[in-house]
Amino acid sequence: VTADLRTALAALLGSVARPPADPASLEDDTSLLGGGLDLDSLSMLELVVGLERLGVEVPPQDVTPDHFRTFSTLLDYVRSRRAEPSAGGVAS
Amino acid sequence: VTGLGSDAGGSLRSAALHAAGSAFDAIVAPFAALRRKHRVAAATLRAAGLPLRRAYAIDVRRVRALRRHRRLRRALRRRGPSAIAVRWEGLERLTEAVRAGRGAILVSTHGGPRDAIPAALLRAGIVPLQVRQADPPPWAPASRAVVFDARGPASERARALVTALAALRGGDVVRITLEGHARRRARAEHRARLGRLEVPAGGGAAALARLSGAPVLPIVASVGFAGRVRVVVGAAIAPTSSPRDAAAFDAEMKERVHEAFERLFAHDPAARFERLRWAVEIGTWGRPRLPVASATPAEAVA
Numbered sequence: 322v323t324a325d326l327r328t329a330l331a332a333l334l335g336s337v338a339r340p341p342a343d344p345a346s347l348e349d350d351t352s353l354l355g356g357g358l359d360l361d362s363l364s365m366l367e368l369v370v371g372l373e374r375l376g377v378e379v380p381p382q383d384v385t386p387d388h389f390r391t392f393s394t395l396l397d398y399v400r401s402r403r404a405e406p407s408a409g410g411v412a413s
Numbered sequence: 414v415t416g417l418g419s420d421a422g423g424s425l426r427s428a429a430l431h432a433a434g435s436a437f438d439a440i441v442a443p444f445a446a447l448r449r450k451h452r453v454a455a456a457t458l459r460a461a462g463l464p465l466r467r468a469y470a471i472d473v474r475r476v477r478a479l480r481r482h483r484r485l486r487r488a489l490r491r492r493g494p495s496a497i498a499v500r501w502e503g504l505e506r507l508t509e510a511v512r513a514g515r516g517a518i519l520v521s522t523h524g525g526p527r528d529a530i531p532a533a534l535l536r537a538g539i540v541p542l543q544v545r546q547a548d549p550p551p552w553a554p555a556s557r558a559v560v561f562d563a564r565g566p567a568s569e570r571a572r573a574l575v576t577a578l579a580a581l582r583g584g585d586v587v588r589i590t591l592e593g594h595a596r597r598r599a600r601a602e603h604r605a606r607l608g609r610l611e612v613p614a615g616g617g618a619a620a621l622a623r624l625s626g627a628p629v630l631p632i633v634a635s636v637g638f639a640g641r642v643r644v645v646v647g648a649a650i651a652p653t654s655s656p657r658d659a660a661a662f663d664a665e666m667k668e669r670v671h672e673a674f675e676r677l678f679a680h681d682p683a684a685r686f687e688r689l690r691w692a693v694e695i696g697t698w699g700r701p702r703l704p705v706a707s708a709t710p711a712e713a714v715a
Contacts, residue, residue, distance in 0.1 A: 354566045363616050365571030366578065367659070370624055381559075381579065384572040 326403075329375055330396055334358060337367040349393035354386060365389065377402045424498055427488060431640025434484050438477045445480075446472040481636045482526045488640070490551060494532040503646035504537060507586070507630055510649050511539070516581035516627035517649070519588040520618045520670055521634075529634040529642045530588070541586040544573050544617070574617055581625035588632075589617050591674065619666035622652040623659060629666065631673045645680065647673045 331344035338358045351357045360368065368389075369379045377399050388398040445451055446469065454471035488496040510517040519541055521530055528550050534541055543558040561573040577587045593615025622629050631647035650669050653662065 354568060360567055362567045362570035362574055363620050365567055366574045366620060366624070369571070369575050370578070379575065381572050381576040384568050384575050386566050386568050389568050389571075 326399065327396060330399060331392070333368065333371040333375065334392065334395075337364045337371060339364055347392050349391065349396075351392045353389050353391060353395060357391075360389075372399065375399075427496060428498065428639040428641070431481075431484060431488075432638055435477070435481060435638045435640075438480045442473045442476040442480070445476045451476050478636075481640075482529075485526055485636055485640060485642070486528055486550075489528055489532055494535040497529070497532055497536070498641045499533040499536050500641055500643045501533070501537065501646070502644070503648075504644075506646050506649055507539065507632075510628050510630060511584070511586060513628075514584045516584050516625055517586045518581065518618050518621055518625075518627050518629045519586060519632045519646075520591050520629055521588060521632050522591045522674065526634055526636050526642065529636060530632055530644060533634065533642055533644045534586075534588075539586055541588040542577060542580045544577050544587065544589045574621065577617075577621055578624055581621060581627045587621065587627075589615075589621070591615060591618070591631075591670065593617060614667055614671070616663055616667065618670060619663040620659075622650075622666055623662050626652060628652065629670055631670060631677055633674070633677050645677055647677050 328344070331347045334347060334353070335342040335344040338360060342358055347358075353360050358364075365384065369384065372379050379402070383398070383402075387394065389395055451472055452468075454475065455465050455468035485497065507517060507519070519530075519534075531541070531543060531550070540557050544561075545558055546561055546563040559573045559576040561569045563570070577589065580587055591614065618629050621627065628649040628651045630649050632644065633647075634642055634644045636642055650666070650673060652666065
């Protein structure tokens with residue numbers, strides 16, 4: 322399930338990046354803001370909606386650099402949300 | 414739809430004061446426009462490669478508009494939204510959209526009397542969630558604005574958009590700007606609008622429409638000689654039911670919104686002038702892109 326989650330998140334990140342990125346190229350320390358994928362605000366909005374489709378609700382106050390800094394911090398955040406009963410499970 | 418303030422006497426006095434101020438502006442503005450900080454039309458027209466012969470007249474109009482807006486802001490700070498008289502056109506378009514229950518996205522441009530639209534909406538009983546980079550005006554309910562730091566990381570602006578999306582899904586009204594925020598830099602797409610000048614275009618409204626299903630309604634405002642605010646709401650632009658290609662959808666929606674603004678500006682020349690006032694200040698956005706060579710100042714501002 323962890324591998325599925327990682328794969329699903331990488332695919333999602335690759336699809337919302339502009340230009341689209343190869344999910345296989347994403348490392349744990351790939352930056353999502355600034356360098357690396359360099360997501361802009363609209364890409365991050367798409368990312369949040371994409372996470373909803375994966376079953377992870379992201380409240381606005383959680384859209385912070387702490388959670389969205391790198392691939393690994395986002396993965397950790399998604400896992401933590403998944404662990405919360407109110408957040409629902411990841412449909413992977 | 415809404416007209417004079419809560420007490421007719423106060424409104425009449427306010428209108429008289431505004432009119433007196435506007436008359437004074439007509440005397441002062443030709444001199445104030447000579448100051449370096451107000452000589453912006455020439456710079457804009459030069460950047461656009463347009464003849465400069467009407468630059469001074471444009472600057473005078475701009476100064477008069479700035480002074481009029483300043484009076485309006487002072488009145489709002491002192492007395493709140495009840496200080497203004499509003500003449501609505503197309504308010505029913507917004508109320509119908511709200512009644513439909515899918516939320517509504519009000520899109521306004523930078524420039525113009527920036528506090529007038531939220532004040533007029535309050536007068537009409539509509540309190541939109543405003544996506545803005547500056548602090549809300551002191552008279553606005555703070556809870557109805559999501560303020561982001563344009564100098565911060567992209568997550569700052571994304572947080573505002575996520576908040577707006579949640580509000581729209583709850584059937585709320587969201588107000589957002591056409592051009593996006595002031596620090597969009599090189600990523601900003603440019604669209605040929607404002608006569609022949611190309612100016613930045615944001616993607617927030619189109620993305621929110623696509624993700625929420627809410628219609629987009631353009632809205633413009635201008636302030637008259639006696640301080641009355643004229644607010645015009647354009648026809649609702651409904652998103653297509655099931656967008657398959659997000660990029661194509663957003664591009665089409667942006668085009669439809671810009672066309673709607675062109676129609677509004679044709680209907681309300683004062684609002685078009687407000688847009689000029691914004692455009693000449695887009696030094697923070699970068700230089701306007703090249704115009705069509707045959708454009709004239711009249712085409713750019715009229």
